[in-house]
Amino acid sequence: MENVVGLTPLAKRVLVTGATGFVGGHLVRGLADAGIAVGAMLRAESSAQVLDQRATILHHDGSTGNLHALVRSFAPNVVIHAATHFVGTHEPDHIVRLVQANVLFGTQLLDAMARCGIKRVINFGTTWQHFDSDHYNPATLYAATKQAFEDIAAYYAEAEGFAILTLMLPDTYGPADRRGKLVSSLLRVQKEGGRLDLSPGEQRINLLHVEDVLSGVRMALDRICAAPARTHEAFALRGPDTLSLRDLVARIERLGGRPVPVTWGARPYRSREVMRPWMGPLLPGWSPGIDLDRGLSDLMGSK
Numbered sequence: 001m002e003n004v005v006g007l008t009p010l011a012k013r014v015l016v017t018g019a020t021g022f023v024g025g026h027l028v029r030g031l032a033d034a035g036i037a038v039g040a041m042l043r044a045e046s047s048a049q050v051l052d053q054r055a056t057i058l059h060h061d062g063s064t065g066n067l068h069a070l071v072r073s074f075a076p077n078v079v080i081h082a083a084t085h086f087v088g089t090h091e092p093d094h095i096v097r098l099v100q101a102n103v104l105f106g107t108q109l110l111d112a113m114a115r116c117g118i119k120r121v122i123n124f125g126t127t128w129q130h131f132d133s134d135h136y137n138p139a140t141l142y143a144a145t146k147q148a149f150e151d152i153a154a155y156y157a158e159a160e161g162f163a164i165l166t167l168m169l170p171d172t173y174g175p176a177d178r179r180g181k182l183v184s185s186l187l188r189v190q191k192e193g194g195r196l197d198l199s200p201g202e203q204r205i206n207l208l209h210v211e212d213v214l215s216g217v218r219m220a221l222d223r224i225c226a227a228p229a230r231t232h233e234a235f236a237l238r239g240p241d242t243l244s245l246r247d248l249v250a251r252i253e254r255l256g257g258r259p260v261p262v263t264w265g266a267r268p269y270r271s272r273e274v275m276r277p278w279m280g281p282l283l284p285g286w287s288p289g290i291d292l293d294r295g296l297s298d299l300m301g302s303k
């Protein structure tokens with residue numbers, strides 16, 4: 001994240017939640033590379049092994065009071081809230097974790113920030129909040145919890161004078177992805193063998209490289225540092241390529257020069273499968289820099 005310091009004079013101390021996650025981990029590294037002091041908020045059970053060593057680790061015990069003390073002691077200019085619990089299709093025993101990570105923890109965080117006078121936040125949403133490209137129509141319970149947090153954040157913007165910018169993400173991919181998501185699973189079976197059971201594969205997906213998430217966050221930092229109180233806005237980030245799952249597999253086969261062993265139609269579509277991704281307004285001034293051919297080729301080269 002070159003130039004972050006020069007472009008964002010106010011963002012000198014940034015607190016990142018979800019710092020052990022895919023996006024959060026890349027953010028911690030990118031911010032530290034730019035000379036920004038980074039605090040990484042971790043749960044007691046989180047493993048700090050994967051974390052960039054330049055981050056200041058703040059262990060959260062789950063209570064609101066402890067969160068307040070940690071935010072006060074680190075005193076960030078901006079908080080980047082990247083913690084989440086994701087599940088595509090929920091079961092009853094996912095509900096506590098979904099609400100805890102996506103609603104409760106974020107609310108505790110905003111309240112702690114308010115009491116410390118720290119009022120600039122970058123948050124992440126999901127394009128799945130816009131099923132059928134509706135203004136608001138959650139494709140999954142996960143997406144509904146993401147919206148619930150945004151609605152709570154609107155209170156902190158209006159009542160407490162926060163400036164909150166939500167970046168709406170499509171599927172992301174890139175190096176060091178331990179989530180077992182689509183792209184890494186396809187590359188794994190192409191390289192190591194095995195077989196992936198997939199749906200019929202006609203759904204169109206947009207894929208955003210994690211380095212482009214970082215460039216979006218860099219712009220968002222600029223924007224949030226200049227934003228007036230009571231700002232709450234949301235913009236999309238998306239990759240240059242939108243294609244069907246079948247075309248994605250064909251693309252990986254072409255780039256890798258080997259078949260990707262998948263069984264089409266072995267799984268049904270989800271009951272609310274997103275067949276066409278939402279194409280909402282992009283973050284002003286931002287565009288992605290990494291197309292799918294380059295992003296996938298780099299990943300193949302590094303494996």
Ligand SMILES: NC(=O)c1ccc[n+]([C@@H]2O[C@H](COP(=O)([O-])OP(=O)(O)OC[C@H]3O[C@@H](n4cnc5c(N)ncnc54)[C@H](OP(=O)(O)O)[C@@H]3O)[C@@H](O)[C@H]2O)c1
Pocket residue numbers: 017018019020021022023024043045046047081082083084085086100101102105123124125126127146168169170171172173179
């Ligand atoms: N990546 C995508 O494709 C995508 C797409 C749309 C939106 N988003 C959004 O982008 C953001 C980053 O996603 P990601 O893919 O990087 O997530 P991720 O890899 O699944 O990481 C989730 C992070 O949240 C932490 N976490 C989980 N439950 C928590 C809780 N109850 N309290 C505090 N921390 C908790 C995890 O910590 P532990 O290490 O302790 O588990 C981990 O650091 C999220 O807001 C997500 O909703 C991502």
